[in-house]
Amino acid sequence: DVKVTQSSRYLVKRTGEKVFLECVQDMDHENMFWYRQDPGLGLRLIYFSYDVKMKEKGDIPEGYSVSREKKERFSLILESASTNQTSMYLCASTTGPSNQPQHFGDGTRLSIL
Amino acid sequence: GQSLEQPSEVTAVEGAIVQINCTYQTSGFYGLSWYQQHDGGAPTFLSYNALDGLEETGRFSSFLSRSDSYGYLLLQELQMKDSASYFCAVRPKTGGYNKLIFGAGTRLAVHP
Numbered sequence: 001d002v003k004v005t006q007s008s009r010y011l012v013k014r015t016g017e018k019v020f021l022e023c024v025q026d027m028d029h030e031n032m033f034w035y036r037q038d039p040g041l042g043l044r045l046i047y048f049s050y051d052v053k054m055k056e057k058g059d060i061p062e063g064y065s066v067s068r069e070k071k072e073r074f075s076l077i078l079e080s081a082s083t084n085q086t087s088m089y090l091c092a093s094t095t096g097p098s099n100q101p102q103h104f105g106d107g108t109r110l111s112i113l
Numbered sequence: 114g115q116s117l118e119q120p121s122e123v124t125a126v127e128g129a130i131v132q133i134n135c136t137y138q139t140s141g142f143y144g145l146s147w148y149q150q151h152d153g154g155a156p157t158f159l160s161y162n163a164l165d166g167l168e169e170t171g172r173f174s175s176f177l178s179r180s181d182s183y184g185y186l187l188l189q190e191l192q193m194k195d196s197a198s199y200f201c202a203v204r205p206k207t208g209g210y211n212k213l214i215f216g217a218g219t220r221l222a223v224h225p
Contacts (some may be wrong), residue, residue: 004155022195031211031212033212033213033214040121040217041151041217042200042215042216042217042218043156043200043202043213043214043215044215044216045213048212058212059214067119089155090155092156094210095211099143099144099159099161099163101146101158102156102158102213103158103212104156104157105155106154106155107155
């Protein structure tokens, strides 16, 4: 079965800290995505990657960076966490043709104090 | 750019039929998808419309009309477990790599 695993379900950090969110998929998918989900705003794309070491900015990349050193792992980095980055973060992966669905992890609820 | 509009909330009773609409403004896309998300859970894929018309999968159907910039998700024989948020999403032709643009979501509450 398809599996996307996010390293933490809940995370509490302080402002100014560097925060790492990890995501691993076991489906050999080329494409991986990081979204944040906020009430009334749906899912907004932060960054995505279409291959190892390749990345593209999504709609809201400010304050974030990403790393994809291996095909199965995609990391989201908050360089200096701020309270407005408190949110639910969702990782997803997909492959190939445009009709293929995205498979999501269970999410990381991040609180920045 | 792209934007998708959905109602924020819909309420229905068990056994009924409910339609969740999605209107969009986009310069071009490959298809319209629907995802379901239960509280505290991950979004899961429900359906994909590449072409105009109706796609049926069990109790759920999805419809797309490109000429009307409109789609909907139809849920029949509603069950309590259908209480969840539903998101429409388009895969834009620009930007590539299977990225999706999501609507804000519709929260469906099913009552006995």
